[in-house]
Amino acid sequence: MIVRDLHTAKNTERRVDSEGWNSVRLLLAGDNMGFSFHITTIYAGGELQFHYKNHFESVYCISGEGSIEDLATGEVHEIRPGVMYALNEHDKHILRGKTEMVMACVFNPPVTGNEVHRADGSYASADEHQQAAAG
């Protein structure tokens, strides 16, 4: 059994900081659960374009308010506590934080722990990541 606490994990290398957001990765590929689990904070006023070409992701809003725009259809969905979205088609999207939003995120395949978003808004696949790490 693995037990981890956000309040201590956020002061370790499990926390990744980036422009407009941070993410604390409570489960990673090395935990062998078949998915990774992150608590991600989107800052108020943040406007973030992501495109996970190599991952499925689900996001559940724990607190805060904002929206997600589906760039394939132009549709905008409101985000508030209790709303979940799932990128089952590797959907290219823009996330907007009206207030700070705290989200529970699941990635399949699991994130390895060292990914940062690339210019195209994606994470490398594990294979690409290994090549990059090796290169």
Next chain:
Amino acid sequence: MIVRDLHTAKNTERRVDSEGWNSVRLLLAGDNMGFSFHITTIYAGGELQFHYKNHFESVYCISGEGSIEDLATGEVHEIRPGVMYALNEHDKHILRGKTEMVMACVFNPPVTGNEVHRADGSYASADEHQQAAAG
């Protein structure tokens, strides 16, 4: 993109009620994400023994307080907001709700939607489930 809201989903067949808990299954096997995602409420005073022999599960505490006892080691871990536990060894455990606890749960393989806990505290595997459904 799939978008679902706990506040409407809890009034549909996505909600499963059982002794001491209920669970709203926001993502199921049929969504083809490779995992399922549930918001589960453990009632105050609940004492629940589970043993997911066929699934990995991670559980993140959104609100409330309680504990989890690892029946293999006897160890008891406090649960409060921000604490996550992951049953990476199909750990047999007892969950105790000191107050009502709201938890974000991820299952791999994904739950199909019709499982109830069996006498041994497990869910059937998808194969067994299909056999049972067919039988």
